[in-house]
Amino acid sequence: MKKLLASVALTLVLTGCSLGEVNDSIDYVIDAKNHINQLKEYAEGAPDRYKEATKDPAAKEKLANELKSLKDDINAFNNIDAPTIAEDLHQNIVSKNEQILAEINGLFDNGQLTLDKVQDSQLIQTIRNTSEFMNKLENLNQ
Template sequence: MRKLMVLLLVVSSMMLSACTWFESANQTVQYADSAQEHIHRLTDFAEQAPQMIQDAATNPETKRQLEERLVALKEDIEQFNLMDAPAMAKDLHQQIIEKNQVLLQEINDALVNGHLALDQLQNSPILQTITDITGLLNRIENLGL
């Protein structure tokens, strides 16, 4: 009887540790998916921004749309920075946050008093900063494995 109880205890412990491992793996995959989505939104903006910036100089509607995209991007960055990363991704998440902070400052510089200052955006390193963040995509993709 005693052997049976010990065996049940051992099996229960193994099942609990397996559940914890699966939960941790699931959190890591969810984080990787969220981080990839974040970077894809940044990449989409970086691909469309040069043409939008050029058009915004002569088209007030495009300027308004560009301003809205920057505000939405800023909100997305702020939300991403608040995420809790799983232990496996803590260092990577911190690197993204640091680059996001730089990007937030650049966006804030381009949004003077809440409105797009086109000359500030044209002279800003926003697109290069996004490229720097995009460089972390391979590491993020490896988390989801």
């Protein structure tokens, strides 16, 4: 991670970017990686949580709350201002996030989580597809 930050900073300095732009770019890379890692962690644990939710109403409620929280986190990320150097990448991540949000919204009927829809959902696969952005973030300035 330190090498990545150093290379981003060096590249931006050498290309004439201001220190503020360098800091914004570094902050963006960190925020975007954290966002993608959060999605990845959700996807890794989701199958077990889905199974538990079919057996336990409290687990179903917890899953519904996790999905709502995930939506809030995605919306927060979508609304950050990306630095100029990352605008295209940010838009690609936002587009994928919009797909994830649509899939999450499709899991609810009248505000209630529908477990049948959860089982048939492509949500986990869509989230896993966000990992493609990690390499792009690491190579942002190379």
